[in-house]
Amino acid sequence: MVDISSNGQIVRDIKSGEWLEFTIDAAQSGNYELEVTHQTRRSPSFKQLTVSFPDENITFLNDIVLTNTGSGKYLTETIGDFDIEAGTHVLRFNLLDYGFDLDSFELKLKTLSILDDLLVDKARILMYPNPASKFVTIKSENMTWTNLSIFNMLGSQVYYNDTVLDRITVNTQENKISSGLYFVVISDQQGKQYKRKLIIK
Incomplete structure (x- = not known):
């Protein structure tokens, strides 16, 4: 499980081994860019995220390291891109360590x-x-x-x-x-x- 902030939007107090899952509906097959908005307080840099479709046994992004923002600052950054087929999928974020909070993510279609x-x-x-x-x-x-x-x-x-x-x-x-x-x-x-x-x- 993970902790949600009082405003109901930000995932915080993350611990190693936790994960988040979302059901997504891709209208078109193509290459998608993944953006995340986060606050990373801890240094030096450390592995924070792995992104996958667990039900399909597909891992897209491994051991992602996010930019250090310092406390109280949030940053939106692109962490990678990958191919997705049209249809409904379960997207999982595996959280690898503590020291950061997640606000949101967005998948943007780059090419068909x-x-x-x-x-x-x-x-x-x-x-x-x-x-x-x-x-x-x-x-x-x-x-x-x-x-x-x-x-x-x-x-x-x-x-x-x-x-x-x-x-x-x-x-x-x-x-x-x-x-x-x-x-x-x-x-x-x-x-x-x-x-x-x-x-x-």
């Missing part, structure tokens, strides 16, 4: 899988303009689709449409899609998914 890119090329999925500002048109020359979603970098769905066939123009302002990097996910009639990066200015 190579297979996704090949499928997109075959289906001839086009987006223009890209980067876009107010409007973006999405079309396919070699397929019809059953639904189209747009996801942000956190994997949250910000747009969904299940009435289009092979072309649609999305008004980003009306749909409150702010500036940033997104992923367009299109599903065809056979259940296959095709994904493209979209930049909103």
Whole structure:
């Protein structure tokens, strides 16, 4: 077990051998970057974290050493990146020693899988303009689709449409899609998914 601070957010008084588990839902297969926000008070540096999918017997990051922040200061830093398949997974942080507190973590999608890119090329999925500002048109020359979603970098769905066939123009302002990097996910009639990066200015 671990101790939670009075505000209900920060994991503190960590001891060697404790662990934290979270259920995550990856909307897309790809390479994800892991950021953690922490306070590390102890020096010299020491091994603090191992990150894994225990149910799948996969260890992504071993013996991570975080930056020393001193007492009362929190830092958000990237501790590594790894490939995750789309779907639901159990993510575990094994806590290796005392002397640090954890505030939060975030998985950010960096790149899609190579297979996704090949499928997109075959289906001839086009987006223009890209980067876009107010409007973006999405079309396919070699397929019809059953639904189209747009996801942000956190994997949250910000747009969904299940009435289009092979072309649609999305008004980003009306749909409150702010500036940033997104992923367009299109599903065809056979259940296959095709994904493209979209930049909103």
